[in-house]
Amino acid sequence: MTAKSLSIVQPxxxxxxxxxxxxxRALLLQAFAEKIPSEYLLPKDLIDNPPLDVSGIPATCGILTPEEIEITETYDAVALAEAIAQRKYSAVAVATAFLKRAIISHQLTCCLxxxxxxEAIDRAxxxxxxxxxxxxxxxxxHGVPISIKDHMPIAGTFSSMGCLSTIVKDETDSHMIAILRDAGAVFYCKTNQPQTLMHxxxxxIWGRVLNPFNIHLSAGGSTGGEAALIAMKGSVLGVGSDIGGSIRAPAAFCGIYGFKPTSPLLPMKSFLASPSAAELNILCSTGPMCRSLRDMDLFMNGVIAAKPYLVDPKVVPFPWTGLKTPINRRLKIGIISNDGSIEPQPPVKRAISWAKELLSDPKHAELIEVKEFKPFGAVDAWSKIRRMYWPDGGQGSKGAILATxxxxxxxxxxxxxxxxxNGMQTAQDVNLARRERDNFRCDFAESWNEQDVDVVIGPAFVGPASAHNTAFYWTYTSLYNLVDYPGVVIPTPIKAKADEKYDADYVPLSDPCKHVKELWESSNFEGAPINLQLVARKYHDNELFGALAVLKDILGLE
Incomplete structure (x- = not known):
């Protein structure tokens, strides 16, 4: 008998x-392929000769019924929950629709x-x-399908840290999964991530996730499978984690919503089979990736209402007001044009100009005050955080990968x-790094206060989605992991064009800035969506959502 295989687009x-x-690895992929009914497979010719933009194929390939297209395309998570509760659709019909769309999306982007x-049909x-x-x-x-990043344990499934030696069978749900299960979620897939979880x-081992809007670009990481799946409308709501931009960057690369809270607000108990050395000084966050502001609010409300701090003392008790948070003053918004280290690529600059023009309209003057903002110490922050990620010199991760x-x-x-x-740091090295981190946080807060803003808006990355193997510079997201400030990435109507060029008077701010321009000129970014990032002070997560409520109509947010 011939082993069954599943053809995946992999340029x-x-x-x-x-x-x-x-x-x-072949046995692993074959076990995946054995589950897929033949009627859910895309034509081999399409896989071998895909278009640049594959985002529209699920709706036109003929595998989904009209009702399944309607279910997967016309609802955010809030509306879908309402439709199921009102019995417009059964949970089984919804689960089936997303199962089918997810496997179509996987063949086109390698997102699962x-x-x-x-498991999903039985639960539904x-x-x-x-x-x-x-x-x-x-x-x-109740009945809402939720996609989950691979490293997060779901009872009866496998989890990993992106390499073969780390795959384990999980007997129990991680804390977050248990909360979502109690709230009625249906778990139907797990999503792809990087080797080491740190790209x-x-x-x-499952392959490379592709950007749905330009398959020669990355979907981001480390929660890139989630971002691609949601952008393909194969998921309505997913869970990501973020220690350097791993929610915000992929959400930005794929044009969806993503929220990195202040680190201790949501539970991450049992997320990793082995502890991360990076968290000795840089704390990870977990949060939602989805289609709308209110989906993020729904997720935060549901998880925080479960009082996760009663189970995990690391979680801070935090009342959630979210989009209902009142802003009883003129909102002071700082505009970040660049971080002093890397000038953004052309379409990101267009998106910043688009946002600045809308926010500066005199008709909003009573609501908003707009000013320029310069992030403190971006170059220093990138140097510090890269050292703090690897107090073992990368030995643990490298050894786990090479062992197999x-x-x-x-x-x-x-x-x-x-x-x-530098190899393994001593305990005192780690201790001194913590002092550096804390001193930097105080200096950053002082600079923020001197510039007198409530929130800032600016790039989520140096450009649109990066070309494969070139996502080198995380300065626009990792800065806020170092200081532990909450950030949301929001879609804009701006997309990258094929013929865009840097301004004639461009002068590089640094060697990395010069390299970023070279990367722009050596790849085709056509069709890539552009998101912007909105950031507030640490523990000002509610105020961040209050600001989003103010900006929703001005920026045309969902």
């Missing part, structure tokens, strides 16, 4: 490992690691029965290359 394949590793068809049937017998839902997410490109014959991906080597020669 830039991940590197090959040893024959022993490739044999194990697991496809949980039996149980929820439909409960609603029929009790006349009410089990919670605010802004999701390239792992798996190849090192280029961005894995890039991210720890500066620290690898």
């Amino acid at each position: 830039t394949p991940v590197p090959l490992g040893t024959p022993e590793f490739e044999t194990k 690691t697991q496809w949980l068809v039996d 049937k149980t929820l439909d029965t409960y609603l029929a017998e009790n006349g009410k839902t089990v919670g605010p997410l 802004l490109e999701s390239d792992s 014959g798996e190849p090192l991906h280029s961005l894995s080597e890039w991210i720890w290359k500066d620290e690898e020669p």
